[in-house]
Amino acid sequence: MRPAWHADPPVPPAAVGSGLVTAPKTSLVPPAEAVPPVRHPDAPAPGEPIGSHYDQCFGCGSGQPHGLQLAARAGDGVNVTAEFTVRPEHQGAPGLAHGGVLATALDDTLGSLNWLMHVISVTGRLETDFLRPVPVDTVLHLDAEVTAVHGRKIYCTATGRIGGPEGPVAVRADAVFIEVKIEHFVNNGRPEEIQAAMSDPDQVRRARAFEVNP
Numbered sequence: 509m510r511p512a513w514h515a516d517p518p519v520p521p522a523a524v525g526s527g528l529v530t531a532p533k534t535s536l537v538p539p540a541e542a543v544p545p546v547r548h549p550d551a552p553a554p555g556e557p558i559g560s561h562y563d564q565c566f567g568c569g570s571g572q573p574h575g576l577q578l579a580a581r582a583g584d585g586v587n588v589t590a591e592f593t594v595r596p597e598h599q600g601a602p603g604l605a606h607g608g609v610l611a612t613a614l615d616d617t618l619g620s621l622n623w624l625m626h627v628i629s630v631t632g633r634l635e636t637d638f639l640r641p642v643p644v645d646t647v648l649h650l651d652a653e654v655t656a657v658h659g660r661k662i663y664c665t666a667t668g669r670i671g672g673p674e675g676p677v678a679v680r681a682d683a684v685f686i687e688v689k690i691e692h693f694v695n696n697g698r699p700e701e702i703q704a705a706m707s708d709p710d711q712v713r714r715a716r717a718f719e720v721n722p
């Protein structure tokens with residue numbers, strides 16, 4: 509017998525012109541006019557820890573006990589590496605990492621590429637491939653790099669390997685990040701967290717690192 513959920517009628521595709529169809533998505537493939545990324549002269553030296561952009565960040569903040577506590581390091585190009593150890597609080601299925609958590613690991617590692625170019629950017633599109641299940645206690649070895657830049661669009665890619673830095677790829681992502689100014693956060697964040705961030709000298713110093721972008 510077919511399971512009950514198969515009895516549901518299929519959802520009809522949204523009709524063009526119904527108002528449900530969104531604008532065309534930006535391709536994840538850079539356009540021909542895109543240029544190679546440039547490593548900022550003040551970027552962290554290869555191998556240097558990058559540190560969190562915000563200690564409450566779910567991806568890399570040390571102040572988030574259930575977060576991923578990602579620790580990224582600069583590569584020698586416009587690239588980074590990071591590790592994430594899957595903990596029980598990150599499960600989706602029994603004993604396995606939740607796919608959204610793995611997407612967060614990829615997203616946050618890509619976000620730390622900001623420090624290599626000294627440009628603030630946020631995720632516009634993130635397309636993930638889940639190739640192997642990732643058990644609890646696994647160390648996910650991440651690497652991410654910027655492949656091209658076109659205007660405010662930053663094209664980048666990330667992989668997460670298991671069993672060691674050269675192990676098989678378990679997850680990967682292609683993404684387009686969009687450059688923004690600090691005002692993006694100041695204008696959109698909840699006032700109490702923004703106020704707290706602006707009165708934290710460490711946070712202000714981290715934000716100021718992006719202000720000079722020759």
Ligand SMILES: CCCCCCCC/C=C\CCCCCCCC(=O)SCCNC(=O)CCNC(=O)[C@H](O)C(C)(C)COP(=O)(O)OP(=O)(O)OC[C@H]1O[C@@H](n2cnc3c(N)ncnc32)[C@H](O)[C@@H]1OP(=O)(O)O
Binds near residue numbers: 562630694702714
């Ligand atoms: C002292 C206090 C301050 C605190 C400071 C903290 C320090 C911060 C430091 C570092 C932060 C790093 C954080 C990393 C965390 C990990 C990464 C994340 O999870 S980020 C969160 C998830 N993402 C979002 O929440 C974005 C939400 N979306 C938006 O806000 C907007 O849609 C935004 C900014 C992405 C674009 O809006 P528009 O109005 O500025 O952009 P338009 O002018 O329409 O487009 C510009 C170009 O970008 C393309 N574009 C726009 N949106 C796109 C999209 N979603 N996907 C692909 N392309 C897109 C467009 O096609 C256009 O391209 P054409 O110039 O025409 O070629």
